[in-house]
Amino acid sequence: MKKQPDQTPECGLGRALAVIKGKWKPSLIWELHQRPIRFGELKRRLPGITEKVLFEQLRQLEVDGIVHREVYDELPARVEYSLTTFGAGLNAAVHELAEWGKRLPSPTSAVAERPPLPEGVIRVSRGVRLHDSTS
Numbered sequence: 620m621k622k623q624p625d626q627t628p629e630c631g632l633g634r635a636l637a638v639i640k641g642k643w644k645p646s647l648i649w650e651l652h653q654r655p656i657r658f659g660e661l662k663r664r665l666p667g668i669t670e671k672v673l674f675e676q677l678r679q680l681e682v683d684g685i686v687h688r689e690v691y692d693e694l695p696a697r698v699e700y701s702l703t704t705f706g707a708g709l710n711a712a713v714h715e716l717a718e719w720g721k722r723l724p725s726p727t728s729a730v731a732e733r734p735p736l737p738e739g740v741i742r743v744s745r746g747v748r749l750h751d752s753t754s
Contacts, residue, residue: 648710687706
């Protein structure tokens, strides 16, 4: 059975992950960090997101107090999304996560930099012998 992150009020990590979970939320927070953006522009900046998912993710972020939705009394209607002050603090965390991700070794370099296996150990991947330290 998978252990769930601690959801108690004392555990900030579980609460933070609950707010940003989802494929698009960190990217939305990132896109909104500089200035208010309209729905159509957000959709263009996030290739692959559907309108339905974009709308749902923005609504969830709005309910969580991360995003502010401003509706202007104009014809045609204009709606802009921006980060709240609270959301701007989350953007700083997303930025730090992105910087950490840049330092991760690429999957190919991680394989190339593996230390040698101890004597007698065999490395197997998907049923195929990759390395035998005795040969």
